[in-house]
Amino acid sequence: MLKNAKFQVKDIVAAAVGIALIAEGLYVVSISAWTTVEKLRGDYLAGGGVLGQTVTIAGIQLMILGIVLVSIWMLRTLKPMAIKRVFFGINIGDLSILAAGFIAALEGLYVMYFASLTTIERFGTIRGGTVSIAGFQLFLLGAIAILALSFKIRHSDPRGRRLTLGSIVLLLLLLPPALFL
Numbered sequence: 001m002l003k004n005a006k007f008q009v010k011d012i013v014a015a016a017v018g019i020a021l022i023a024e025g026l027y028v029v030s031i032s033a034w035t036t037v038e039k040l041r042g043d044y045l046a047g048g049g050v051l052g053q054t055v056t057i058a059g060i061q062l063m064i065l066g067i068v069l070v071s072i073w074m075l076r077t078l079k080p081m082a083i084k085r086v087f088f089g090i091n092i093g094d095l096s097i098l099a100a101g102f103i104a105a106l107e108g109l110y111v112m113y114f115a116s117l118t119t120i121e122r123f124g125t126i127r128g129g130t131v132s133i134a135g136f137q138l139f140l141l142g143a144i145a146i147l148a149l150s151f152k153i154r155h156s157d158p159r160g161r162r163l164t165l166g167s168i169v170l171l172l173l174l175l176p177p178a179l180f181l
Contacts, residue, residue: 017142
């Protein structure tokens, strides 16, 4: 099966993005029991902070997004005909990769916008700027997954290209408010 598979750089990059999301999710889950986010920007949204259980859920979500990215991308690379269904001019496997990358990027934007002082017991405090950098890194991982997908489907249906291009443009338009507000 692996002898006939043709891996390209974009396949390896997309798999690495998924593995990085899984690793980040594992790290977040491992420290979540000792984590307390002091105050969020716009305190009216969260009522003062975030507890460790919420951080655990965010870590599990990152792990699931990474697993989806890696498994669908590998399935698509190893058995290209396994996922044939088309929705919005893009097959379901590509659409799930697009959705996982988009959700990861939006989560990164959320972390950048609401970055604040974070306390981790047995470790200390992390300033909001450092948390914002971590959110930007998460945003980049999601954007790289979408870009790798856009290179994968550039010769296919134009509707799929428009969908990936539109999602990249939307994420880029959402980036400045997250960084500067």
